[in-house]
Amino acid sequence: MAKLYSEKKLKQMSPKKETVNFLLNYSKALRISTYKKLQFESFLN
Amino acid sequence: MEHTEANDAFLVKSYIEGNENSLSILINRHQHRIYSFIFSKVFDKDVAEDIFQDTFIKVIRTLKRGKYNEEGKFLPWVMRIAHNLVIDHFRKNKRMPKFENSGDFNIFSVLCDSGLNAEKQIIKDQIEADVKELIKELPEDQLEVLVMRIYKDMSFKEISERTGVSINTALGRMRYALINLRKVIEKHNLVLTN
Structure with missing residues (x-):
């Protein structure tokens, strides 16, 4: 039973590769434009 | 530990300056810890995945907007965002409770027959039949009002018009009925409940 909650098992947990790739692509596509004190978000395809 | 924090700070600075690869390193470095933290709270892989994604979307937007205050505490900051999103998740679920289906989906957990089962239906029919017999013991004028009100669903105004008595008299006859x-029920020790 103790093995189920071992530190090793928790450390191995990680998000799907697709999720990480989505985040990296999201970051690449996101642009923040600033006009005076306003900020606008835009996505580049 | 300080070395790692310094690296994080350097990578964050590099990312803000436009180096997208720095974000990849930061995510790879901390993904296990952040994801495990989220999963340990929600115990659902899909939900953990969603919250992990939302956490980093928030991180990315904050960093790109230049609103991150670098104090060498990148990981605690991300963990705080994840923690807040976990709380939001539970708050949202409290408002909109979901049907939990761990493992095999059971259609009867979302569907139920609100009607009576066969046994209860038989008992109900018996009680109604007994009551029909009992009311025959009532005086004719009371029986007439009771039948019109209960079985024919007439209003007391309609009953008074039909029987040619005042509404108050009809009400009184119903009360005495x-x-x-x-x-009669008490006298015969009858149990007329389902």
Whole structure:
């Protein structure tokens, strides 16, 4: 039973590769434009 | 530990300056810890995945907007965002409770037959038949009002017009009909409940 909650098992947990790739692509596509004190978000395809 | 924090700070600075690869390193470095933290709270892989994604979307937007205050505490900051999103998740679920289906989906957990089962239906029919027999013991004028009100669903105004008595008299006959019916039930020790 103790093995189920071992530190090793928790450390191995990680998000799907697709999720990480989505985040990296999201970051690449996101642009923040600033006009005076306003900020606008835009996505580049 | 300080070395790692310094690296994080350097990578964050590099990312803000436009180096997208720095974000990849930061995510790879901390993904296990952040994801495990989220999963340990929600115990659902899909939900953990969603919250992990939302956490980093928030991180990315904050960093790109230049609103991150670098104090060498990148990981605690991300963990705080994840923690807040976990709380939001539970708050949202409290407002909109979901049907939990761990493992095999059971259609009867979302569907139920609100009607009576066969046994209860038989009992109900028996009780109604007994009551029909009992009301025959009532005086004719009371029986007439009770039948019109209960079985024909007529209003007391309609009953008074049909029987040619005042509404108050019809109400009084109904009241005495119920009182007498209770007396008959008590007298015979009848149980008329389902």
